[in-house]
Amino acid sequence: MKNNPFSLDFGAEPNLMIPRITEQNRIVDSFTSENPSTHMYILIGARGSGKTVLMTSISHVIREQEGWIHVDLNPEGDLLNELMVKIMKKTGKLFPRLKLEVSVKGVTVSTTAEKYSDIQADLDDLLEKLKKKNIRVLITMDEVHNSKDVRTFTGFFQHCLREKYPVFVLMTGLYKNLRSLQNNRSQTFLKRAPRIDLGPLSGIRVTKKYEEIFGLDPKQASEMSLLTKGYSYGFQILGYLVYDSGKKQPDNRILDEYKLNLFENSYEKIWEELSAGERDVVRAIATHEPESDVKLIRESIPMDSNMFSTYKDTLHKCGLISKGTAYGRVEFCLPFFAEYVLSK
Ligand SMILES: Nc1ncnc2c1ncn2[C@@H]1O[C@H](COP(=O)(O)OP(=O)(O)OP(=O)(O)O)[C@@H](O)[C@H]1O
Ligand SMILES: [Mg+2]
Numbered sequence: 001m002k003n004n005p006f007s008l009d010f011g012a013e014p015n016l017m018i019p020r021i022t023e024q025n026r027i028v029d030s031f032t033s034e035n036p037s038t039h040m041y042i043l044i045g046a047r048g049s050g051k052t053v054l055m056t057s058i059s060h061v062i063r064e065q066e067g068w069i070h071v072d073l074n075p076e077g078d079l080l081n082e083l084m085v086k087i088m089k090k091t092g093k094l095f096p097r098l099k100l101e102v103s104v105k106g107v108t109v110s111t112t113a114e115k116y117s118d119i120q121a122d123l124d125d126l127l128e129k130l131k132k133k134n135i136r137v138l139i140t141m142d143e144v145h146n147s148k149d150v151r152t153f154t155g156f157f158q159h160c161l162r163e164k165y166p167v168f169v170l171m172t173g174l175y176k177n178l179r180s181l182q183n184n185r186s187q188t189f190l191k192r193a194p195r196i197d198l199g200p201l202s203g204i205r206v207t208k209k210y211e212e213i214f215g216l217d218p219k220q221a222s223e224m225s226l227l228t229k230g231y232s233y234g235f236q237i238l239g240y241l242v243y244d245s246g247k248k249q250p251d252n253r254i255l256d257e258y259k260l261n262l263f264e265n266s267y268e269k270i271w272e273e274l275s276a277g278e279r280d281v282v283r284a285i286a287t288h289e290p291e292s293d294v295k296l297i298r299e300s301i302p303m304d305s306n307m308f309s310t311y312k313d314t315l316h317k318c319g320l321i322s323k324g325t326a327y328g329r330v331e332f333c334l335p336f337f338a339e340y341v342l343s344k
Pocket of ligand 2: 011052053142143169
């Protein structure tokens with residue numbers, strides 16, 4: 001059996017990518033422009049929609065460009081300290097003297113990394129130097145949530161904007177985690193930061209890819225593509241299973257295995273993250289036909305219309321339901337999500 005080109009891993013850039021050209025270019029172009037219109041982008045989307053992969057691929061494009069350094073920060077730690085250590089490490093070769101100038105010794109990225117007494121002042125010093133050398137820093141941060149460390153970091157980033165330091169931030173997060181972060185008084189500027197909601201992958205591109213890999217005709221490939229609804233994780237899993245079976249198209253056994261993978265590795269987590277009220281709404285949607293009338297769904301719970309709208313809006317922003325093709329209709333964005341919900 002040849003090497004399977006599809007990937008089962010979350011978070012790692014897969015061999016087979018359906019490019020998200022519009023989103024990628026928008027971010028790369030604005031960060032690399034001479035007069036950037038923004039210094040921050042936030043990628044939002046359901047679990048498995050491809051946030052980490054897009055963030056990684058953008059960081060690779062940008063760091064290849066002259067005059068850029070890239071540091072990836074882990075939102076679980078002491079972010080300013082990590083930022084300092086990582087910039088120092090990356091710029092050490094560029095400016096051998098920089099180390100001495102900011103008087104930091106033996107920089108490593110281990111957990112025992114040195115703590116700085118006045119980290120903000122040292123970072124200011126360092127960023128001022130990078131600015132003079134026309135060097136820009138791209139900071140990526142995956143799965144941001146509302147924690148003290150993240151708030152300290154974003155506070156510092158606001159200060160960087162005021163000082164016009166060449167610092168650019170690309171972060172990803174789940175809608176609800178970002179909402180709780182930006183509801184802090186000190187973080188309201190995040191509400192204005194441009195957000196990109198990762199919707200489905202292009203159906204045409206998914207179809208083309210399946211056509212190429214499995215030698216299908218356009219109709220067969222399009223049927224297979226519909227089974228993924230453009231869900232990034234679904235695209236990989238379905239492709240992987242079909243390839244692995246040596247067949248060209250999914251049969252019932254493959255389809256069952258595909259659904260099990262979606263349910264266990266993705267939907268289970270998504271379900272856990274829903275509140276009781278959101279689950280009620282999701283259950284009601286699942287018991288109706290796709291693209292059902294919202295009013296019918298609401299009356300089946302029953303729930304008052306303001307509350308229902310609030311839940312519906314949150315589920316939409318979480319990337320779980322789309323507003324449907326006609327006014328007043330809803331459906332799930334993720335493939336076989338209704339089936340999963342009904343099995344709960
Ligand atoms: N553009 C893409 N083309 C093809 N497959 C993709 C693409 N982006 C992501 N994937 C696949 O989708 C899966 C999920 O991607 P990723 O880990 O980036 O999602 P995520 O949104 O970060 O999820 P989570 O919220 O759980 O961290 C992976 O298997 C990855 O290979
Ligand atoms: Mg991720």
